Amino acid sequence: MKKIFCKIVLLYGLLHSFTVQAQENATEEVGENVEGALSTATEVLSPANILTIFAVLLTVWLTIKALDFLFDYLANRLNRYRLRIRRMQPVAKIIVWAVAIYSVVMTLFNPEPQAVYALLASSALALGFASQDLLKNIFGGFMIIFDNPFQLGDRISIDGNYGEVVNIGMRTTQINTLDDSIVTIPNSKIINTNVSNANTGALDCMVVVNLWLPIHINAAQVKKIAYEAAVTSKYLNIDKGVNVLFFDTFDKQAATNVKVKAYVLDARYEKAFESDVTEAAKKAFNEAKIY
């Protein structure tokens, strides 16, 4: 009995000493790790690094402003190539951001590849849950830039909003409508909606002017007036043809719909052209007693 008791006491003593040793080792190791992590964090978030990041952000902001200014200047000076120049604007911005982010990360943090993968994976997971809509919009922005359904300067129609594309951002696209309002549309919505593009990168665009006349008209006389109203407009792109088409409608009352199809010299003057042709044609119809 005494022997057994002694063995138990000995075993307990051994176990105790091992446990104490293990605890001491673990405490030491954790202490070292925490110290390491703290020193790394201090190093990464040093005032110098933070200031550098701010300096880079400021530089990027200034560069983008300068690029905007440069693109505006070039687009105004070389109006003929305006749309091509504008097309490069969002791409240039993305390149500036990408270069800046890459430079900051690689210069200041110089992370291990495994750390980058882990960070990307965990960030993607976290961001994916937290900001689904934001990511959709950003990916939508990329899709718009690379798929190119429209570009800066194009005149597009989305969900009943018609106007000139004035900005393609990472999250949203802005349209300047005909009544000079800026409509901001999330990019995710654009890639899931039908987009109608009036000029698709060309400077000019087709305009259809609708003229409504009584059903009993002298078509030849009306055709001459409508054609000349378009062909004498100062906004016409004379290099492309003018077509005059006739349609009879009997919906509410019998009428002749005369469609004048012509190209305006610059998509910006689309409505001015439409109004100019309508006004001139109406005056001539009145003088010819057609109305």
Added chain:
Amino acid sequence: MLTEIIENIRKWLTAKLTFNKEEAAHIMEDVEEQIVIPKSYAQRFSLDPLSTSELIVSRSEELQMLTKAYDNWKISQNPVLFVGEAGTGMSSMLNHVKNQLFTNAEILKDDINIASHNELVKLLLTVLDTPEANNLNDIAKQLTGEAKIIIFENIERLFLRRIHGFNLLKDFLLFIHATKKNVFWIITLNKYSFYYLKRSIDIDANFLSIIQLKSFGAKEIEEVIQTRNEGYQLVFLKPEQMSRMFARKLNNTDKEGRQELLQKQFFKRLYDFSNGNISRSILFWLKSIVRIRDKSLYIKQYQPKSLENVSLDELLILEAILQHTSLSSKELELVLRQEQKGARLILELLMEKGLVNYRWYEGAERPEYQINMLYLKELKDLFRNRLNRNF
């Protein structure tokens, strides 16, 4: 890196803007310092067409084509159309045609717009023996007898860019076809009117033979200027701006060599400016004269003004004027569908900028506004860049 780029852009833009201001100031001084050229000398450089053949620069290719067109007319009775830019010597060439090639030809020309059938008939009756005719149909019916050669200059005068504004021109084209058996018609049309009328009413379909007047080459342009300067000694002065290499060349040569170099450089610049247009060459020459003493002329390269801040409205007006060669304010109002006061106001602004000038023609009720030839090339660039035109 980024900062450097921005700094460079800023420097470039600053330099560019400063240069423009300085340049504009310099031109103002130039205008103030412009000397008065004696009338006897200025007459040699008149922009009016030449009536004699002495100063005519060779147009052998075009004249050869005209002779061929005349031979063809004897078989197929097709009229011929000359297309050329104002200031390229079209009228002078046709005067030469009348003096040397077809001495029995009649020249019809009107410097102002022909607005009605009556005015056109009146003009035609000055050369056609159909005194009882009241309209174009009558003339066509009564026109018999010996074949005639009629040169009708500037048929852009027969149209106005407005609704029903093509009627007179279209009727005249029909009249040409109705009379082409009895008349060899030589028609001329401004290049810019042709560009417009070709696309709007297919004017080119009426002519099997279309002769485009070519711009002159550098040699011919120099000849034009040198011929008119006979009897004068020309002294070429250093230009305001020159490359370092050219300055070094000048420093390393004697007086005679310098004059030769400066003359060569001057005519190169003059040709670049004129682009083969005689009127622009003459204007450049006159602007470059800085002093006249007895029979010596001192020449310093004219520094052309760059065109800035031309608004869209102004450009559209300038284009309308170019399409018609010249327009009165009343006609401009009709073309632009604008009230007259508005059109007058913009014309005044354009006059202040020196982009248009006006001229009173005999019999005209109003002055005719036309493009200042000094800026024609720059305006063409603006039309191309801002109005998407392909002149």
